[in-house]
Amino acid sequence: MNHSKVIVITGGSRGIGAKTAVEAARRGLGVILTYNANADAARAVMRQIEADGGRAVALPLDVSVASSFVLFRAEVEKALEATWKTKHLAGLVNNAGYGLFQPISSVTEAQFDGLFNVHLKAPFFLTQALLPLLTKGSSIVNLTSATTRVATAGVAPYASFKGGLQVLTRYMAKEFGEKGIRVNSVSPGPIRTELGGGLNDEFETLLSSQTALSRVGEPEEVARAITSLLTDDGGWINAQDIEVSGGYVI
Numbered sequence: 001m002n003h004s005k006v007i008v009i010t011g012g013s014r015g016i017g018a019k020t021a022v023e024a025a026r027r028g029l030g031v032i033l034t035y036n037a038n039a040d041a042a043r044a045v046m047r048q049i050e051a052d053g054g055r056a057v058a059l060p061l062d063v064s065v066a067s068s069f070v071l072f073r074a075e076v077e078k079a080l081e082a083t084w085k086t087k088h089l090a091g092l093v094n095n096a097g098y099g100l101f102q103p104i105s106s107v108t109e110a111q112f113d114g115l116f117n118v119h120l121k122a123p124f125f126l127t128q129a130l131l132p133l134l135t136k137g138s139s140i141v142n143l144t145s146a147t148t149r150v151a152t153a154g155v156a157p158y159a160s161f162k163g164g165l166q167v168l169t170r171y172m173a174k175e176f177g178e179k180g181i182r183v184n185s186v187s188p189g190p191i192r193t194e195l196g197g198g199l200n201d202e203f204e205t206l207l208s209s210q211t212a213l214s215r216v217g218e219p220e221e222v223a224r225a226i227t228s229l230l231t232d233d234g235g236w237i238n239a240q241d242i243e244v245s246g247g248y249v250i
Contacts, residue, residue, distance in 0.1 A: 006030035006084050007230060008076060008130065010063055010122075011096030013042040015193040016143065019223035020093060021045050025054030027227055030084050032076060034061035034096065057083055063096045063122035064114065069129035076133065088135040091230045094123035094165075095143045101154045112157050119161035124168060136180030139230045142169050144241060146189040150249045162187075166241050173239035182238040184229050189245020190216040212247025 007024055011017040012033025021033045022045065031049060035042035035058060042058035049056040057079040061072050080086050097119055100111055123142050134140070144166050147159035166185050173183040190207035192199060199207070199216065208215050225244045228234050 004030075004084070004086060005090035006032060006080060006086065006088075007091035007093065008032045008034070008089060009093040009095055010034045010061060010126070011036070013038050013045060013058070016188065016191065016219045016222045016226075017093070017095040018045045019219040020095065020226045021056065022048055022052070023220070023223040023227045024091075024230060025049040025056060026052060027231055029090070029227075029230065030054075031056040032079055033058050034063075034072075036060070036062050036096070055083060061096075063126065064117040066117070066121055066125040069126050072126075073129045073133065076130065080133075087133070089130060089133040089138060090135065091139045091141070092127060092130055092134065093141045093143070093226060093230070094126065096122070097143065099155070100158055103154055104156050107157055115157045116161055119158065120164045120168070123165055127172065131176070134176075134179070134181055138181045139234065140172060140176070140181065140183040141226050141229050142166075142172075142183070142185040143226075144169075144185045144187040146187050146243055146245045146248050148187065149243070169241065170239050177238070182229075182234070184234070184237055184239065185241045186222065186226050186229070187241055187243040187245070188217065188222045189243060189248035191222055192216050192218055207248075210249050211245065212250055215246065217244065217246055 007029050009017050009021050012021045013035035021031045025031050046056045046058050059075050142165050145162040147155050148163040169183050169185040176183055204216055222244045
């Protein structure tokens with residue numbers, strides 16, 4: 001199976017990123033997924049994609065180190081040529097991230113800078129680095145968060161940078177439009193992932209009670225929304241933030 005359209009998904013070894021990689025491959029896209037430390041998890045995602053008849057490559061990337069992005073682009077170019085015989089990308093999902101649950105009064109500068117580097121600086125400069133590879137008709141999806149709309153005590157830096165990413169999404173859409181590149185953001189609400197330490201029963205019950213559909217979401221449900229934006233299904237959706245939350249605090 002030879003895919004002509006290939007996308008990059010950062011943080012594709014677990015959670016929403018892994019489910020998006022699998023779903024995108026099922027929709028006929030070639031997938032380059034990145035991982036930071038867990039190569040085994042990334043390989044497991046690759047095996048799942050290949051078992052379904054798709055094609056994937058896993059590359060290491062620490063998105064907190066922006067100086068590595070030009071080198072990463074070179075690795076992407078090698079993978080595109082070796083695996084798909086192409087020089088171009090059809091999409092980018094800026095998904096990699098982590099959570100911090102701590103009140104403003106005790107957040108350190110190092111913690112603040114760490115979240116900034118991953119959640120706002122990385123999408124800015126990684127997109128800049130990969131932009132020359134993105135062709136007309138490509139789609140960029142930035143992962144933001146429903147915490148930008150619903151203030152939740154303890155996640156101020158994380159939510160602030162995700163809010164900045166929503167603004168950046170609109171500016172990217174404005175500037176990249178002349179190249180025929182669409183840019184949107186997807187904001188998950190309460191989702192069953194490992195972010196921020198995951199969900200315990202008490203927290204899940206609380207979140208479910210705050211959601212119109214009375215449950216938390218699954219990573220696959222966010223993955224389907226992201227993938228629709230990467231394909232022709234989302235071909236006339238641009239510069240939007242789409243909340244995938246089942247009706248969280250409405």
